[in-house]
Amino acid sequence: MLSRKKKLEIPVYLFMGFLEAGKTTFIQETLEEDYFNDGERTLLFACEEGMEEYDEELLKRTNTTLVYVEDQEDFNTEFLTSKLLEHYPDRVIIEYNGMWTIDHMVEALEGTPLMIFQTIVSANAETFDLYMNNMRSLAVEMFKMAELVIINRCTKATPRATYRRSIKAVNRSVQVVFDSMVPGEDMGEEEEELPFDISGDEIHLEDDDYGVWFIDAMERPELYDGKTMVMKTRVFKAMRMPKGTFVPGRHAMTCCADDIQFIGYLCHTNHAKSSTIKSLKNKMWIILTAEVKVEYNEEYKDKGPVLYAKRIEAAEPPEEELVYF
Numbered sequence: 001m002l003s004r005k006k007k008l009e010i011p012v013y014l015f016m017g018f019l020e021a022g023k024t025t026f027i028q029e030t031l032e033e034d035y036f037n038d039g040e041r042t043l044l045f046a047c048e049e050g051m052e053e054y055d056e057e058l059l060k061r062t063n064t065t066l067v068y069v070e071d072q073e074d075f076n077t078e079f080l081t082s083k084l085l086e087h088y089p090d091r092v093i094i095e096y097n098g099m100w101t102i103d104h105m106v107e108a109l110e111g112t113p114l115m116i117f118q119t120i121v122s123a124n125a126e127t128f129d130l131y132m133n134n135m136r137s138l139a140v141e142m143f144k145m146a147e148l149v150i151i152n153r154c155t156k157a158t159p160r161a162t163y164r165r166s167i168k169a170v171n172r173s174v175q176v177v178f179d180s181m182v183p184g185e186d187m188g189e190e191e192e193e194l195p196f197d198i199s200g201d202e203i204h205l206e207d208d209d210y211g212v213w214f215i216d217a218m219e220r221p222e223l224y225d226g227k228t229m230v231m232k233t234r235v236f237k238a239m240r241m242p243k244g245t246f247v248p249g250r251h252a253m254t255c256c257a258d259d260i261q262f263i264g265y266l267c268h269t270n271h272a273k274s275s276t277i278k279s280l281k282n283k284m285w286i287i288l289t290a291e292v293k294v295e296y297n298e299e300y301k302d303k304g305p306v307l308y309a310k311r312i313e314a315a316e317p318p319e320e321e322l323v324y325f
Contacts (some may be wrong), residue, residue, distance in 0.1 A: 010084070011091045011117035012109070016142045018098035018131050021122040022152045024052040027095060031062045043089035045069055045080075047097040065089070072100045077111045084112065091117075102141040121146040125154045125178075128163055140254065143167050143174065152179040161193065165215045170254045172218055198223060205231035207318035210250045214263050214323075217292070217305045224292040224305060232315055235284050236262055244270050246280060248288045248307065252323040260322070266299055267307035274312045285315045 013030070015023045027044070030036055042064040046054070049068065059066055065087050069075045084092075092114055096105060109116070121142045123131075128151065131139050143149060149167055154160065164176045180186070194216065195209050203224070205213055210231060217224050233248035241247075249264020267290055269280075280286075290307040297306055 008113060009115045010089060010113050012114045013091065013093045014096060014116050014119045014145075015094065015122065016096045016098060016119065016146070017122035018124070018127070018135070018139075019048065019050055020127070021098070021124045022150070023095050023122045024050055024054065026120070026122055026150065027093060028055060028058055030093075031058060031064060037062050039063055040090035041065070041087065042091055042093060043067065043083065043087050044093045044095070045075075045083075046095045047075060047100065048095070064093075072097070072104055075100070075104070076108050080108060080112050080114065084114075098138065098142065099135075101138075102145065119145045119147055121149045123149060123151045125151050125158045125163075125181075132166065137259075140170050140259070143170050146171060146174050149174055149176045150179060151176065153181040154178045155181060164219075165212065168215050168219065169211070169252065198227070201226075202228045202230060205229065207232055207320070211252055211263075211323035214249075214252075214265075217265070221292075221294045221303070221305045225294040226292065228289060228291050228310065229307070230287070230289050232318055233264065233286060233288050234262075235280050235282060235286060236264060237280065237282050244268060248286065248290075250323045251321065263323070265305045265307055266297055267309055269309045269312070272309035272312050274309075280312070285317050287311075287313045287315045 015027055017023050024046075031042070036042070040063065042062065044054075044059075044064050044066045046066060047069045054066055058064075067083055069079075094105075123139075151158075151160075151163060158178065160178050167174060167176050195212060196203060196205055203213075210233070213229075213231070231248075234250060236247040236249060245266055245268055247262075247264040248267050249262055251260050252263050253260050267288070288307070288309060289311040290309045292305050292307060294303055295306050296303045
């Protein structure tokens with residue numbers, strides 16, 4: 001532990017992503033910003049050497065000390081503490097290796113005065129699918145921690161909506177930004193191509209569309225305010241839930257077979273015209289017809305979609321019970 005009393009906590013700016021995701025470039029751009037280039041001492045741990053090298057003049061100008069860490073085993077509590085005692089930084093930047101586990105990093109930070117202040121994940125649009133298909137668990141763990149995900153090297157053909165849903169499925173509060181590979185090009189807002197029609201007052205979801213709707217309703221709840229949803233869902237009830245409510249939803253695979261979550265929105269049943277409501281049981285499948293209202297709910301700790309059931313009928317399970325993103 002550092003002995004200097006005024007340094008009870010040292011803020012850590014954590015940058016994560018796979019190789020050639022643009023981490024080094026983004027860190028150097030960050031060091032150029034006024035709020036970083038203020039004369040305070042910065043200690044930078046680089047846990048991989050990519051194609052881009054750090055500019056020595058920039059490091060000197062911004063009072064930044066660069067320390068390379070070659071092996072995951074070397075990134076440990078003792079090593080971090082020794083470097084903090086050697087350099088006494090005002091803040092720390094960690095360029096973490098995307099192939100190293102998050103658990104290892106968390107364990108290494110324990111017992112040090114280092115406190116994660118901000119987490120940013122960089123991703124390369126050209127390799128996004130490759131890593132999500134082959135190293136999904138590592139990618140998902142990074143997305144879970146992130147406050148900001150920057151997907152760079154995008155083109156107009158980049159399926160931004162699909163990538164955003166994949167990330168939002170594991171971290172609902174994260175901000176996702178797309179950066180064009182053409183300097184100065186504004187990617188703008190991509191028009192979401194939904195697999196269902198939202199133009200009418202009543203929206204019918206096919207079984208495969210639930211995941212898309214769930215994420216879209218979370219991001220753009222105003223589109224569904226006052227609309228009536230008709231969809232096949234499963235019932236979740238818990239003792240702590242208010243009387244006359246349940247959560248209709250689906251089980252979703254956000255990472256792998258070991259990371260299946262139930263996703264759904266709160267539903268009130270006080271005005272449902274169905275005898276089925278009296279016999280609702282956990283895990284039973286239903287066809288739910290419900291109006292969506294965007295309102296504050298204590299369960300969400302914020303405003304969000306709340307369902308008001310109009311009709312509930314028992315149903316057979318869909319051919320594919322899991323939702324995928």
